[in-house]
Amino acid sequence: MQSILIVEDEKRVADLLKAGLEENGYSVMVAYDGEMGLRLFRSNEFHLVISDIVLPGLDGFGLCKEIRKINPDVPVLMLTALGSTDDKLDGFDAGADDYMLKPFDFRELNARIRVLLKRYSSPQTVRPDSVSYSDISINLNTCEVTRNGMQIKLSPKEYNLLVYMVENPERVISRMEIAEKVWNTHFDTGTNFIDVYINYLRKKIDKDFEIKLIHTKPGMGFILTDKPL
Template identity: 75%
Template sequence: MQSILIVEDDKRVADLLKAGLEENGYQVTAAYDGIMALRLFRANSFQLVVSDIVLPQMNGFELCREIRKIHAGVPILMLTALGTTNDKLDGFDAGADDYMVKPFDFRELTARIRALLKRQRETNPAPRESLVFADLQIDLNRKEVRRGDIPLHLSPKEYKLLVYLVENAGRVIARTEIAEKVWETHFDTGTNFIDVYINYLRKKVDRDFDVKLIHTRPGMGFILTDKP
């Protein structure tokens, strides 16, 4: 039985989530503040975490960062009333894998949980040690990025996006593909997450270099190439 940690300070909501997920066959533990959640996570083995952001003791962003220090791969889904673009960006930068805004459809929540757990179970290919494109170098073990001799300091989502671009260098990648493969979810067409993160990367990867690597193909998407 797969074990899920629910972090929600509203006990009524936590109890509803717990009951609904248990009906779907999951083993569920509830925590009502960030410190309690972190203690439970350290003491137990959870396959997935569902966390609010506004929490007593330690907020959801801080909790996500602390969990990532302990277990880099456990899926984290943020379930919160905070729904602005900046809130979502902060959540993904903290290390969240998915983000849902309250009020939510419980069927959609369980579908997203199943998708996250399925990806977690899938066998990964033999680990690579590095990726190289032009003068861009990515150390996959240390998660360090350099362009030439200059280290680039990226957020977790910037790093994941850059890795995907390098893995698909020379190919135009649509925004919908990036949303699905990098964020592993589907975004509303009205959001501008992809463009925001592409701009973040351009500032770090291209701005101080003569040869630009990240290019936009209007109406199609983005491509990593060292050719204009």
């Protein structure tokens, strides 16, 4: 039986989530604040975490960062009333895998949970210790990124996006592909998440270098190449 940790300070919402998930065959534990959630996570094995953002004491962003230190792979789904683009970006930067707004349709929540759990339980292919393209080098064990020997600090989502582009150089990558392969989730395609992160990467990867590697193909997507377009 797959186990889920719910971290939600509204008892009514937490109870509804617990009852609904248990009806769908999951084992569920509930915490009503971030500190309690972290204690439960440290002392139990969970396959997925659902957390609100606004929590007493340790908030959802802080909790997600602490969870990532303990287990970088367990899926974390943010469930919150905070719906601005900045809120979502903060959640993804903290290491969240998915983001749903309250109020929510439980059927959609359950569908997203299945997707996240399937990805978590699927056999992982063996990856090399590092990947590189042109003068970019990424150590996949330490998550260190360098360009021409200069260390570059990236947020978790910036890092994941760059890794995917370095693993798929010199071909156009659509926004839809990035959404599926980097975000591993469903989110409002009307938002500009991907363009925001591409701009973040450009500032860190290309700004201080003569040769620009990240390019936009209007109407198509983005391409990582050191060759003239």
